[in-house]
Amino acid sequence: MENTEIKTHQIKVNLPGGIVSVGDLSVMLETLEKSGVENLRFGTRQQLYFSATSAQLEDIEHGFLISDTDFETDTDRHPNIVSSYVAEDLFNSSNWLREGVYKDILDTFSYTPGLKINLIDDSQNLIPFFSGNLNFISSDIGSYWHLYIRFPKTNIIYYWSSLVYSEDIAVLSEAIENTILTQKSLYFDQPEIEGRQLETMVRASGSFLFQEAASPLKLPDFQLPYYEGFNKYNEKYWLGIYRRNELFPIVFLKELCKVCSKTRIGQIHTTPWKSIIIKGVEPADRKLWNAILDKNRMNVRHASNELNWQTEDLCEEGLKLKHELVAGFNAADLRTFKLCFAIKINPKSGLFGSVIIKKQTQEDHNDARFDLLHTTDFNPNSKHYHAYVRGISKADLLPQLTRLCEAYYQQQTLAAGEQADHYYETDNPIEPELSYVHQCKHCLSIYDEAWGEESFNIPAGTPFSGLPDDYCCPLCESARTEFTPIIKETLNTF
Secondary structure (H helix, E strand, O other): OOOOOOOEEEEOOOHHEEEHHHHHHHHHHHHHHHHHHEEEEOOOOOOOEEEEEEHHHHHHHHHHHHHHHHHHOOOOOOOOOOOOOOOOHOOOOOOOOOOOHHHHHHHHOOOOOOOEEEEEEOOOOOOOOOOEOOOOOOOOOOOOEEEEEEOOOOEEEOOOOOEHHHHHHHHHHHHHHHHHHHHHHHHHHHHHOHHHHHHHHHOOOOOOEEEEOOOOOOOOOOOOOOOOOOEEEEOOEEEEEEOOOEEEHHHHHHHHHHHHHHHHOOEEEEOOOOOOEEEEEEEHHHHHHHHHHHHOOOOOOOOOOHHHHEEEOOOOHHHHHHHHHHHHHHEEEEEEEEEEEOEOOOOOOOOOOOEEEEEEEOHHHHEEEEEEEHHHHOOOOOEEEEEEEEEHHHHHHHHHHHHHHHHHHHHHHHHOOOOOOOOOOOOOOOOOOOOOEEEEEEOEEEOOOOOEHHHHHHOOOOOOOHHOOEEEOOOOOHHHEEEEEHHHHHOOOO
8 A cells, every 4th residue: 555644854944043034034934835834933942943745845945045044954963053142131131242242253153063052141041051062151251251061962061261252252162063073982972071181172273362260150040031921121122922832823923024024123032942032112013013913813921830841842742741741730820930840851852941850761652751850959050960759650740840849949948048049249258168969970960968869768968978888879870989079069150
């Protein structure tokens, strides 16, 4: 019998910095509509995705060639460059990192990166700090950036010993990428990596302008801003649009571009939360925007419990699980303020979240099991995970998540009234007493006696010296002897 199944392709278009001009987007939308594509979606790295049949793809390739639109089909060899430009003026007010700086840096990239690159303002919380391989984070010194390298396919992070100049970001990124990709046995998917060795090699390969850091990076206290609906700023409004099913109809986006052109708005911004933001809406023009939202039945007031989730790109299983858990959260009226959640179906996906729901790899898909983890101090910009419970069924996720949220707020209550958050400088001249945690040499998992290890029934307050001899790493099962002490405060720079 003849196989009549129609092959579907996934096409990705990078939008460097999460910025797309209204004119460029309009041309893309025209090509997609003519080919019969009805919807598109945005990804966790601020890129654009859509599905197309082989017949549609032929027309799309022709249209994109004419409009000089770069794209990838059924692959992701060149990740989008992420930036926090979308947050400028809306969720933060940087001293020196403005629109022109972002665009000047993006314009200096004369090559197409194969590693994930992030350009991040240190004063905002909308865009993840360390989801890239090369994470450039603004410093207190104008035009200079901290650089944190997260080596590919690992959780190993190396801090570059000095600040990087804005004009050197592109050329330095290329030099680092070339070194990593030509020496994968040293720097790619390895259990141990010498970051200092890499820095020495790269410094010797070119002439770069570096600057000693005046102060270490201090992460802001995390609170995901509400990024949907109409919101006022600088006597104007910005509009955030989120889609529960992640799909943005082409017809709607075309009308959106027409209103942008009519009201002299030149660009649209994407976020890692798979939404779009339009800046610069004049108060007198709100009626035009409300009209197209009404016409296309666009809801812009979803519950905040639904907005603080990340799922993998093009992952229907993760999206379905999110909807089920969100429905449970809403039914229980569960408080999730200052928390965000990530669902990892693919263990290697680099999602952002303070609470991680990680599906175990197993052959029996009918009996899926999950690990529930959280980051140090529940700060999602940390890359250090603690196992809360392991190997639970799908039915147990909601009650366990409820208990974990309760544990977080108990921690917050106990911390109330104590010293200021250690992410900030204080006026207290007394040197704080250092505390230690123990870190696995192999997977960088952390044992913190303040938390204990619930998956092994080890209560909070149990010192590392009091752990049983057969204790092993909850993530990679390395022996207790494979843990080394590390100053807890240093973890928060990651």
